[in-house]
Amino acid sequence: MQDGNSRTAPDILATTQTWKEAGRSVALATVVETWGSAPRPAGSHLVIDADGNFEGSVSGGCVEGAVVAEAIDVIETGKAAMLEFGVADETAWRVGLSCGGRIRVYVEPVS
Numbered sequence: 524m525q526d527g528n529s530r531t532a533p534d535i536l537a538t539t540q541t542w543k544e545a546g547r548s549v550a551l552a553t554v555v556e557t558w559g560s561a562p563r564p565a566g567s568h569l570v571i572d573a574d575g576n577f578e579g580s581v582s583g584g585c586v587e588g589a590v591v592a593e594a595i596d597v598i599e600t601g602k603a604a605m606l607e608f609g610v611a612d613e614t615a616w617r618v619g620l621s622c623g624g625r626i627r628v629y630v631e632p633v634s
Contacts, residue, residue: 534578534579535551535568535569535570535578535579536551536568538570538578538579539551539568539570539633542570542572543633547572547573548572548573548598548632549570549571549572549573549598549632549633550570550571550594550595550597550598550630550631550632550633551568551569551570551571551630551631551633552568552569552570552571552579552581552590552594552628552629552630553566553567553568553581553628553629553630553631554566554567554568554581554582554626554627554628555605555627555628555629556625556626556627557624557625557626557627558609558624558625558626559624559625560624561582561624561625561626562582562583562586562626563580563581563582563583563626567579567580567581568581569581569587569590569591569594570633571590571591571594571595571598572598573595573598573599575591575595577591577594581626581628582608582626582628586608586626589606589608590606590628590630593606593630594630597630597631597632598632601632602632603629603630603631603632604629604630605627605628605629605630606627606628606629606630607625607626607627607628608625608626608628609624609625609626
């Protein structure tokens with residue numbers, strides 16, 4: 524697995540297309556909203572395949588692990604999901620978003 528924090532959105536979208544063309548089942552996670560201190564801005568992307576491989580970044584640390592796990596479910600079911608991580612949420616510390624902010628991440632299957 525790779526964490527491509529320095530990769531730009533067009534790079535991630537190109538990777539998504541390349542993976543699809545190679546026959547891989549993939550999902551795309553996008554930061555759609557941030558509030559307060561957040562590690563990645565809105566518009567940041569993470570592409571995930573059915574084996575849990577990923578490129579890009581929507582946050583970092585354990586938050587990405589949670590997004591990858593959800594993305595695998597999204598690939599299997601074909602149903603998109605909206606995820607929210609924030610310091611006010613008791614899961615914030617468990618998934619590593621202790622920066623004091625909140626992020627919303629939309630995870631969708633790519634067809």
